Amino acid sequence: MNLNSAMVDAEQIKQEICDIGDRLYKRGFAAANDGNISYRIGPNEVLCTPTMICKGFMKPSDIATVDLEGNQLAGERKRSSEVLLHLEILKARPDVKSVVHCHPPHATAFAVAREAIPSCVLPEVDVFLGNVPIARYETPGGKEFAETVLPFTAQTNVMILASHGVVSYGESVERAYWLTEILDAYCRILILAKQVGGVEFLSEQQGWELLALKKRFGIDDPRHAASYQGSDLFADDIFREAWAASGVNGGAFGIPAWSRAAAEWTKRSGGPFDEEALVERIAERVAEKLRDKLK
Known part of the structure; x- marks a missing residue:
């Protein structure tokens, strides 16, 4: 040139x-x-x-x-x-x-x-x-x-x-x-x-199908890596571990029942993720803090 x-x-x-x-x-x-x-x-x-x-x-x-x-x-x-x-x-x-x-x-x-x-x-x-x-x-x-x-x-x-x-x-x-x-x-x-009224998530299988389609189109995705192949849980957010450092919230739209986050919740709590129960628990803690301040 x-x-x-x-x-x-x-x-x-x-x-x-x-x-x-x-x-x-x-x-x-x-x-x-x-x-x-x-x-x-x-x-x-x-x-x-x-x-x-x-x-x-x-x-x-x-x-x-x-x-x-x-x-x-x-x-x-x-x-x-x-x-x-x-x-x-x-x-x-x-x-x-x-x-x-x-x-x-x-x-x-x-x-x-x-x-x-x-x-x-x-x-x-x-x-x-x-x-x-x-x-x-x-x-x-x-x-x-x-x-x-x-x-x-x-x-x-x-x-x-x-x-x-x-x-x-x-x-x-x-x-x-x-x-x-x-x-x-x-x-x-x-x-x-x-x-x-809310967001309906695709199924885990549908997620994997879209990822396969993406690969056929030649579009790169971290989930094409071997470490994700054969996983029982579709990696619904590969950046989840970075959320804390960025101050990220993840509650406005809920999470799919099959997601990694839902599985982690089940493991910690001993039961399935219940968004309404979580909101109620948070509200109770806030109310408790307010009562303590008013004493």
Whole structure:
């Protein structure tokens, strides 16, 4: 590839970043100056959106260029401080070209509530997203914030950032964006289903069937690993062990009776999981604490 063609490619990617930025803004995924987008154009060169600019009004000339350590190489506007998060993902995943971060309302509601995204509810979501982790909270902009994604980067292409938003990544700007769109649509459906009456989980067998379908489509999933094959329990959330560190809750939608969490509950309590009994027990403890304070 000669220099001129490389420059043309970079200009084309800048336009794609602006187009997706416009889509983010019009979908309400990035209010005002929210969100940022990046794309790896070379071994040590990354295009990124600048700080303090509305993603719906960007021009190709606004896009900055940084190296993988965050040093700005080109661009009239200063790069976003949150590009450090993108760079951690790009360094950890050589196959990834683009990273999109924004605040889609329904998925961000789960981030603010720190509510786990349930699996085995919608077939398309299990196939195209799989389990979605929630990274722990750190003040945005610094190295500590950027590194919150590292425990999950290799196992997924989309995650929720606790009390913040969503980050997704893939082989193009458009495909990275699609994952966020799918996640927000799913979260909206979950919220609506909860208002209608509740969520019905697929069976364990149906979960394994979707995982097999995903493998036939050539879509990676941690549950394709040998350690999950032949398991008696479908891994309904492979990130469950990380929930405590992220302050994640998992009670709004219940859990499938066949899930690993339900089995763990049965083992600890000596009986099957009873959500109503758990709520009653919590209410009793709260009431007891209040009575103690009033004495």
